[in-house]
Amino acid sequence: MITKAPRGTKDLLPDESYKWQYIERVIRRITKLFCYMEIRTPTFEHTELFVRGVGDTTDIVQKEMYTFFDKGERSITLKPEGTAGTVRSYIEHGLYNITQPVKMYYITPVFRYENPQAGRLREHHQFGVEAFGGPEASLDAEIITLAITLFNELGLRGLEVDINSIGCANCRPRYLEGLREYFKDHLDNLCNNCVSRYERNPLRILDCKNERCTAIRSDAPIILDYLCEDCKVHFQELQQYLSAASIEFKVNPMIVRGLDYYSKTVFEILSPGIGAQNTVCGGGRYDGLVSECGGPKTPGAGFGLGIERLLLTLENQGIEIPRSSTKEVLFVTIGEKARSKAFELLNNLRVNGISADMDHLGRSVKAQFKYADRVGFSWVCTLGEDELESGTVSVRSxxxxxxxxxxxxxLIDYITGEKGAK
RNA sequence: GUGGGUAUAGCUCAGUUGGUUAGAGCGCCAGAUUGUGGCUCUGGAAGUCGUGGGUUCAAAUCCCGUUACCCACCCCA
Incomplete structure (x- = not known):
């Protein structure tokens, strides 16, 4: 038990962590290009924040949160997504008072109590962006463009961008009414889940993968026909902006997203070929969220992107992630005197920006060379009696x-020169 | 929460109708004239057979429970 990581969690060992470092490096470069700044918020928040922010009708809140009472008897929840905490922080620190928009990104673990499977863990990691204070469709287009730019940068091909508008507080109620009107006569044929959705949130019926439900909804009214003028124009503008950025997309009126806070734009980026969990990135606009959480009325938009699924997609497309080989010099020593001399020299190398190491196991010369080979050092510096006497070191490439x-x-000059020549 | 599959060395896996000290490949460690890696050869370490119980003279093997992993549903990243 104590030697087994909890269900749905994974260790990230050195033979894989370089992949994460690479992804994170690219993320930081791209977000900088798009003028987003990093925000880091706590791993846990008051449970109430997620209930209000994510929505108490969502699966996340109803059955997937890691919730517990701390010693002060506060109800605490490990963050199940990244947006709520960012919104809380935006409000708490009065970021609506500074120059808008406020564009931020984060890379964070998130926790959901679910049954693990391919591309789904109980702890996974998300890269997300949130942009507050901008109502224009150009902002929606920008975050989608950011995600696509990241994917392109990583060498991914064949991703599908699905966009939709789910309207706003003005026009959505009319649509929900239309949906209820339509599904009213089909209640007997819908799955149990959808029957309860009928009352709670009929939008989600569009999401159901049940065959019968899929068939029934093929003639259901389309939200795009119900959008108010404002939302209609916004959605058209979004498409123009995306086209201007040469981003291919598909209008998919069936995507509605599982979180309650969205308004107007919703989108998903899908990766075929990584199994059933093929949504790599999902997000949209949430103009009502900041006020819902107790802040001033503030528009906003954002997305979440699953790093594990991104890595699955990269692997699936056969994309090699560059492994930065940072091991440069190994000192091979013969005898105690040589060891202490090596310790002195290798520290000089390190201070001068050359990665260096020496034998710490007291192994034979042969074994030390073998070690250098296995671990991947570029040079071996041998120190024995001869070298100590002549004040030299034998450097082998x-x-x-x-x-x-x-x-x-x-030595430093020599290695530096060799590095340059490589 | 539901359903199916799987569980033997660090990794990938053999292991017969139940029958002695559980095997292989890779990896790891050491050695092949005492100061030199990759190839080859030799040797070595390493497994409570997921775990608990049951059947049996005898269980990695058969039965039951349990946990974990994989896959899928629901939903999501």
Whole structure:
């Protein structure tokens, strides 16, 4: 039990962590290009924030939260998504008082109590962006463009962008009414889940994958026919902006998203071929969320992107992630005196920006060389009695086996030169 | 929460109709004339057979429970 990570969690060992570092590096570069700044919020929040922010009709709140009472008897929840905490922070620190828009991104673990499967864990990691204070469709288009730019940068191909508008507080009620009117005669044929959705949130019936429900809804009214003028124009503008950025998309009136806070734009980016959990990125506009959480009426838009699913997609497309080989010099020592000299020299190298290490196990020369080879050092510096006497070090290139005798005080210059030549 | 599959060494997996000290490949460690890696050869370490119970003279093997992993449903990243 104590030697097993909890269900749905994973260790990230050194032979994989380089992939994450790479992704994070690209994310930070792209967000900078789009002028987004990093925000880091707590791993847990008051449960009430998610109930209000995410919505108490959502599956997340109803059955997937890691909720517990702390020693002060506060109800605490591990963040199940990234938006609510960011919104809370935006309000708490009065960020609506500074120059708008406020554009932020985060990379954070999120927690959901679900049954694990391919591309779904109980702890996973999301890269997300949230942009507050901008009502224009250009902002919606910008976040979609940001996600696509990231995917392109990573070399991904064949992703599908689905967009839709789910209207606003003005026009959505009319549509919900229309949906109820339509489904009223089909209640007997809908799945149990959809029957309860009929009252709670008929929008979600459009989301159901049940065959019968799919068939029934094929003639259901389309939200796009119900949009008010404002939402209609906004959706058209979004499409114009996306086209201007040469982003291919598909209008899919069936995507509605599982979180309650969305208004107007919703979108998903799908990756075929990574199994059933194929939504890599999802988001949209949430003009009512900040006020719902107790702040001033503030428009906003954002998305969440699953890092694990992104890695699955990269793997699926056979994309090699560059492994930064940072191991440069290994000192091979013969005898105690050589060890202490090596310790001195290798620290000089490190201070001068050259990665270096030495044997810490007291192994034979042969074993030390073998180690250098296995671990992937570029050069081996041998120190034995001969070298100590002459004040030199034997530097061997592990690529071609070439070996030279270098004065110890010239070592840094020599390695630096060799690095440049590589 | 529901359904199906799986569980043997660090990894990938063999293991017969139940029958002695549970095997292989890869990896790891050491050695092949005492200061030199990759190839080869030799040797070594490493497994409570997921876990608890049951049947049996005898269980990795058969039965039941349980946990975990994989896949799928619901939903989502």
């Amino acid at each position: 592990m690529d071609d086996g070439r070996e030279e005798s270098i004065p110890q005080n010239m």
